Amino acid sequence: MAIPRDASAQPQGRSGYDLMSRDLQAMQRDDSLNPGMLWVLEGQALWTRRESAAGRACADCHGATPAEQLRGTAATYPAWDALLGKPVSLGERIAQCRTRHQGLAASAPGAQALLALEAAVAHASRSLPMRPPDDTRLTPWRERGQKLWLQRLGQLDLSCAQCHDERAGGRLGGAVIPPGNAAGYPTYRLEWQGLGTLQRRLRNCMTGVRAEPYATGSDEMRALEVYLAWRDRGLAVEVPAVRP
Secondary structure, eight states: OOOOOTTOOSSSSSOOOSSSSSHHHHHHOOOOTTTTHHHHHHHHHHHHHHHHHHTHHHHHHHSHHHHHHHTTTGGSSSSEEETTTTEEOHHHHHHHHHHTTTTTOOOOTTTTHHHHHHHHHHHTTTTTTTTOOGGGGGHHHHHHHHHHHHHHHTTTTTOOHHHTTTTTTTTTTTTTOOOSSTTOEEEETTTTTEEEHHHOOOOOOHHHOOOOOOTTTOOHHHHHHHHHHHHHHTTTTOOOEOOO
């Protein structure tokens, strides 16, 4: 099934999809070939499952399917969380909902159930343009994320921007350098043979330049996610994207 593009959007950047081989593009476009759809289907099954003593499923509050009430939601994350006093990703919001309202035990970041639910909710927004909140509470986080994006790191003394802004479309070790988008996460990477979060990819990148990665869930990671969502505004949500 082809993913339509929103002609009215004005993307600020370029999707890594455009730089992939035709075979990988075809794998992402066709739901019967896209391995990330296995997580989407699992998430859709979890959506209606009552797993806790509270006896509440996601569907009890948010409709029979993620698309019923939450289409477009994924395009607006990260968003401000008043209780935490900081931005949260879509995956974190889902994790909070499971503990606060369903009475489930907290899951580790990247747990398969959370990945599946996040993939299902994000998939419901596929083809819609990224539209991060114009929320003044997010401004300092976005500015901090931009500084981190421009900051040189590790033994290779490279910044994210040097690869993913200045050299996007070029090659590094035979591989095409992508623009570094957030609009396809959670993403299926052939390298991982599985679905993974944006924070996992950021940590991989930091390891690649021989830097100590920021901790999962750290304020540095939150700031980068907020900035990348802003940087990607107008780009189509691609979940589940496929990447090398």
